Amino acid sequence: MKRTISVMLGKGSVSHNSRQFNAKNTDPERSCLNIEYRNDDIKDVYHELFDEALERYNAKQTRKDRRIDDYYEKIAGGKQEKPFHEIILQIGNKDDMSAVSENGRLAAKVLDEYMQDFQKRNSTLRVFSAHLHMDEATPHLHIDFVPYTTGSKRGLDTRVSLKQALAALGFKGGTRSETEWAQWAASEKKQLAAVMERHGIEWEQKGTHEKHLSVLDFEKQERTKEVAGLETEKANLQAENKNLQEQLMKMDQEVDLLKEKAAEYNRESEKAKKQTLTYEKRIQELAPAVKNMEQLVIKYSDDPEQVLPEAAVLESGKTYREKKAKPLIAQLVKVLRSVYAAYVDVSSKLSRLQAAYDRERSSKERMGRRIDELLEENKELQHTAIDFEHVKTIYGADKIEAVIGKVKESDKKSDKSIKRELAEINRKNQIKNKNYYDIR
Numbered sequence: 001m002k003r004t005i006s007v008m009l010g011k012g013s014v015s016h017n018s019r020q021f022n023a024k025n026t027d028p029e030r031s032c033l034n035i036e037y038r039n040d041d042i043k044d045v046y047h048e049l050f051d052e053a054l055e056r057y058n059a060k061q062t063r064k065d066r067r068i069d070d071y072y073e074k075i076a077g078g079k080q081e082k083p084f085h086e087i088i089l090q091i092g093n094k095d096d097m098s099a100v101s102e103n104g105r106l107a108a109k110v111l112d113e114y115m116q117d118f119q120k121r122n123s124t125l126r127v128f129s130a131h132l133h134m135d136e137a138t139p140h141l142h143i144d145f146v147p148y149t150t151g152s153k154r155g156l157d158t159r160v161s162l163k164q165a166l167a168a169l170g171f172k173g174g175t176r177s178e179t180e181w182a183q184w185a186a187s188e189k190k191q192l193a194a195v196m197e198r199h200g201i202e203w204e205q206k207g208t209h210e211k212h213l214s215v216l217d218f219e220k221q222e223r224t225k226e227v228a229g230l231e232t233e234k235a236n237l238q239a240e241n242k243n244l245q246e247q248l249m250k251m252d253q254e255v256d257l258l259k260e261k262a263a264e265y266n267r268e269s270e271k272a273k274k275q276t277l278t279y280e281k282r283i284q285e286l287a288p289a290v291k292n293m294e295q296l297v298i299k300y301s302d303d304p305e306q307v308l309p310e311a312a313v314l315e316s317g318k319t320y321r322e323k324k325a326k327p328l329i330a331q332l333v334k335v336l337r338s339v340y341a342a343y344v345d346v347s348s349k350l351s352r353l354q355a356a357y358d359r360e361r362s363s364k365e366r367m368g369r370r371i372d373e374l375l376e377e378n379k380e381l382q383h384t385a386i387d388f389e390h391v392k393t394i395y396g397a398d399k400i401e402a403v404i405g406k407v408k409e410s411d412k413k414s415d416k417s418i419k420r421e422l423a424e425i426n427r428k429n430q431i432k433n434k435n436y437y438d439i440r
Contacts, residue, residue, distance in 0.1 A: 002204035003092040003107075005192055007185045010086035010142060014042070017131045017142045030099070030135040035108075037115055037130035042084060042146070045128045046072040049148055053158035071156070081160045084128070086144045087185070089114070089192060091201070094137035106199060108132060108139040114195045115141060121191065124148060124165040244385050251381060255374045262367040268360060276353050 015021060018039050022028050050071045058067045068074050076083045091097055091107040098104045111132055119127050122145070129144035147165035150158045163173070166180035171187070173180045193203035 001103075001200060002202045003097060003196070004204050004206065005189050005196075006088075006090040006140075007189055008088040008090075010088045010144075012084060012086035012144055014039075014129050014144060017129060017133075017144070019135075025137070026133075026135045028135065033108075033134035035112060035132040035134075037132070038127055039131075040128040042128055043072050045126055045146055049126060049146065050156060050158055050160075053156040057156045068156075075160050081162065083160070084144055084146045085125075085162060086142060087188070088140055088142055089188070090138055090140040091192070091196065092138065097138055099134050099137060099139050104134075104139050106201070108134055110192070110195050110199050110201065111139060111141045113198075114192050115143070117191075118143060122169060124168045241385070244381075248378070248381050248385065251374070251378050255371065255378060258367065258371055258374065262364065262371060266364060273357055276350065276357055 016023060018036065019026075019031055019034065022031070054068060054071050061067050072083065075081055089111065091110060092103070096103065097107045099108075115130060115132070118130075119125075125145040125147050127143060127145045129142070131142045133140055133142065146160065147162040148158060149161045149164035149168060152159050152161070152164070163180055166184050169184065171180045171183040173183075189203075196203060
């Protein structure tokens, strides 16, 4: 049986390790199978390790501001050293060493045996918390320790120092990838591999150039990959956001175009209205004369011989009627008929203009309603853009691709609807122009 070995730098959550609370990835029903090796209060450990050295240090200080009241608080609040470190060890993975399988129980046995000699082997790493977890997917071991050095010439003679603590164990830094931590982690892997071999498990070492990376370097490399992935996702989200902003801009332009069309129709409507009023006024002025004209047309359309007077004494009747009366009456009838025809023509044009004006007013009302709809839709799209950013931030771009597709499809349909609306407006505009010129 071949299995890999994982050695990781942990976050050091002692409350999580001791199961003061259960995380989502744990099975509380199997927590009873966990093993607690140590669970000391870290502040008590600091008193144990450093109180005497702290007393010696403070006794040498002539300035009160250089004295240290609480060494743990000083380290916890500083940046040079961490108060403690954690290492996590695991054999195999959830597929080949599941915690609920026979292999998982074998892994737990190996880790337990490895833990027995850890403190003896690492005397300058004071273990204060150690737990073997069987209530997660794969058995693994959390070991939390305070690294310290003695005989220091700087600060406390016994103080916190990971570098010096590992150096005292024989691990001295070389190249960047061969740090004290990297050398020590590699050594602990060999110790664990030796225990595995006694239980019939061969250490499967992956043949990659990364196998000698320290845990810290490996974590940095993984974070770099993660950041690169996030940058790519950020670029994708920015592209999606740009696309949505372009759609909003396009909608704004279409709204402006429709507003211009509406303003043009308003001007045309006002012009038609003024022409209508002019025609109405002219007809009102002509109405009395036309009424008299109609009566005259009726009166003088009869036989002229029954309407005209007899000739004077000095003129024969025949001469009067033939040369004067009849031509005059005929001319008068012709004039009256032409005036009446003009009146009928003006009335007809007025009726057509009134109908054109009514159509323009109706079109204007529809245009106003459409503009209101588009403005409301534009406002909704702006809210959608804000919500869209929140959704992408929370759920990620991959999980909302289907939603984005639906939004794009909806936008395409909206574009087609607007194009049909503009085509209908152009068609009506052409009809209106034709009617306008017909009237003129």
